[in-house]
Amino acid sequence: MSELLVYNTRARRKERFEPLEPGHVRMYSCGPTVYSAQHIGNLRPYLFADLLRRTLEHAGLRVTHVINITDVGHLTDDADAGEDKMEVAAKRTGRRAEELAAEYEQQWKRDCARVGCLPPHATPRASEHVPAQIEMARRLEERGFTYRIEDGLYFDVSKFPRYAELSRLDLAGQQGGARIGGVEGKRNPQDFALWKFAAPGVKRQQEWDSPWGRGFPGWHLECSAMSIQYLGQTFDIHTGGVDHIPVHHTNEIAQSEGALDVHPWVNVWMHEEFLDFRGEKMSKSKGNVYVLDDLVAQGVEPLAYRYFFLQAHYRQQQTFTDEALAAAATGYDRLVGLACELRRAQGDVDASRLEEPRSRFAEALCDDLNAPRAMAVVWQVARSDALSPAERWTLLAEFDAVLGLDLANAEPRAAQQESDPRIDAMVAGRDAARAAKEWAEADRLRDALAAEGILLEDGPEGTRWRRE
RNA sequence: GGCGGCGUAGCCAAGUGGUAAGGCACGGGCCUGCAAAGCCCUGAUCCCCGGUUCGAAUCCGGGCGCCGCCUCCA
Numbered sequence: 001m002s003e004l005l006v007y008n009t010r011a012r013r014k015e016r017f018e019p020l021e022p023g024h025v026r027m028y029s030c031g032p033t034v035y036s037a038q039h040i041g042n043l044r045p046y047l048f049a050d051l052l053r054r055t056l057e058h059a060g061l062r063v064t065h066v067i068n069i070t071d072v073g074h075l076t077d078d079a080d081a082g083e084d085k086m087e088v089a090a091k092r093t094g095r096r097a098e099e100l101a102a103e104y105e106q107q108w109k110r111d112c113a114r115v116g117c118l119p120p121h122a123t124p125r126a127s128e129h130v131p132a133q134i135e136m137a138r139r140l141e142e143r144g145f146t147y148r149i150e151d152g153l154y155f156d157v158s159k160f161p162r163y164a165e166l167s168r169l170d171l172a173g174q175q176g177g178a179r180i181g182g183v184e185g186k187r188n189p190q191d192f193a194l195w196k197f198a199a200p201g202v203k204r205q206q207e208w209d210s211p212w213g214r215g216f217p218g219w220h221l222e223c224s225a226m227s228i229q230y231l232g233q234t235f236d237i238h239t240g241g242v243d244h245i246p247v248h249h250t251n252e253i254a255q256s257e258g259a260l261d262v263h264p265w266v267n268v269w270m271h272e273e274f275l276d277f278r279g280e281k282m283s284k285s286k287g288n289v290y291v292l293d294d295l296v297a298q299g300v301e302p303l304a305y306r307y308f309f310l311q312a313h314y315r316q317q318q319t320f321t322d323e324a325l326a327a328a329a330t331g332y333d334r335l336v337g338l339a340c341e342l343r344r345a346q347g348d349v350d351a352s353r354l355e356e357p358r359s360r361f362a363e364a365l366c367d368d369l370n371a372p373r374a375m376a377v378v379w380q381v382a383r384s385d386a387l388s389p390a391e392r393w394t395l396l397a398e399f400d401a402v403l404g405l406d407l408a409n410a411e412p413r414a415a416q417q418e419s420d421p422r423i424d425a426m427v428a429g430r431d432a433a434r435a436a437k438e439w440a441e442a443d444r445l446r447d448a449l450a451a452e453g454i455l456l457e458d459g460p461e462g463t464r465w466r467r468e
Numbered sequence: 469g470g471c472g473g474c475g476u477a478g479c480c481a482a483g484u485g486g487u488a489a490g491g492c493a494c495g496g497g498c499c500u501g502c503a504a505a506g507c508c509c510u511g512a513u514c515c516c517c518g519g520u521u522c523g524a525a526u527c528c529g530g531g532c533g534c535c536g537c538c539u540c541c542a
Contacts, residue, residue, distance in 0.1 A: 043542085167471080442502085
């Protein structure tokens with residue numbers, strides 16, 4: 001396999017990837033905040049992380065992958081003001097925060113699995129790692145990075161000179177005030193809460209004792225504490241959305257490097273771009289969300305969405321339109337149809353003929369996970385005249401270990417036969433008419449079914465029908 | 469106001485100096501009693517203007533348009 005290059009946000013360029021421990025990669029991906037359903041835009045980060053993991057494994061590396069579940073502390077407003085999203089959702093629905101968290105965590109895990117993501121090696125929950133978060137805040141306090149105000153314990157970014165390094169933000173040029181809003185006593189606009197006190201007189205569903213008082217951990221802290229606990233004081237790769245660069249990841253670095261006195265805490269930062277939904281970002285706050293089940297209700301298979309994802313590079317905004325989705329669904333179905341035929345193929349495989357396409361596929365992936373280029377190779381192989389069916393299948397099966405499109409088992413839609421007594425009878429009637437060469441009657445029955453949206457296909461093994 | 473990205477055939481989308489991957493759709497063909505499915509064929513000089521270069525979609529400058537972040541968000 002060729003040399004793997006990945007785009008490191010820290011350097012703003014592609015770099016050769018080399019794990020800290022030879023042969024073993026430790027990676028962490030920012031996971032969902034489980035206060036509501038994850039939509040298909042939210043799925044992109046996990047598809048990306050999964051593609052990265054599979055590519056690393058394809059390259060012969062062992063991977064330990066951790067994705068966190070944020071089920072406490074993520075505020076509705078910003079790092080300082082606003083309410084905890086979990087508490088708000090609980091209030092709105094009249095249910096327990098824990099119950100909601102469990103439900104949305106399950107939904108997220110199920111959707112990830114349906115789009116072919118391998119289960120991470122751990123999915124730690126923030127609420128179950130509060131002591132580790134407190135310990136981290138305590139160390140930061142010991143080392144002089146914090147100050148206490150009425151609202152909570154805060155990280156003082158002026159004590160951390162590298163603060164703007166990842167984001168390359170010109171802090172002075174930021175619109176002042178936006179992030180101080182609502183909190184009295186903050187020293188710098190970028191300072192953020194490590195521990196928030198429960199509001200006076202308010203009994204939260206989720207709150208804990210701490211050296212500073214009863215309350216809950218700030219957002220950001222859970223990712224630092226848990227990634228370190230599961231992956232060590234320094235590790236290889238940390239992934240997330242581009243929106244996390246200026247605040248969430250910047251704060252994670254400040255906390256972690258401040259507490260541990262290490263640098264770099266994380267070697268490679270990788271960020272995926274957003275899904276563009278009909279001209280704007282898909283986001284819960286805009287209300288233009290689409291969940292995986294909405295796609296399924298339209299007859300789109302979950303793995304067709306993965307195929308859709310693979311058609312664009314992860315660092316480019318990808319445009320989601322109904323037409324683009326339909327194109328992906330058709331493309332995926334055809335690829336599955338081809339795979340279905342090829343995987344039954346017998347015959348000799350000339351290993352020397354596999355080398356060229358195999359290396360082009362690997363090269364595409366090794367160039368910062370260029371999945372669209374890899375997919376071009378897939379199609380060239382799938383429809384190649386130069387390769388035998390057995391050779392084509394050998395390659396496709398190999399490629400699918402990285403693509404995760406289930407080419408070894410999936411069945412094309414044409415093969416999925418429905419059954420309905422009334423329709424079956426009409427089809428049988430038409431077959432009888434055809435046998436008697438009564439074409440007018442045969443066409444009448446076909447047209448009648450077509451009017452109901454039912455398509456007939458006459459194949460060597462008889463007539464089958466499907467809706468569309 | 470600061471920061472980042474994008475603008476390639478009808479749609480999605482690769483390609484960052486040597487004369488444009490791939491998928492989908494459209495049209496044509498083969499196949500079919502007719503269809504469907506499948507297979508084959510067919511299409512772009514790369515937002516505009518100027519510059520650098522033997523040569524630019526790719527580099528530089530200037531426009532226009534769009535998106536994102538800076539404030540919850542992947």
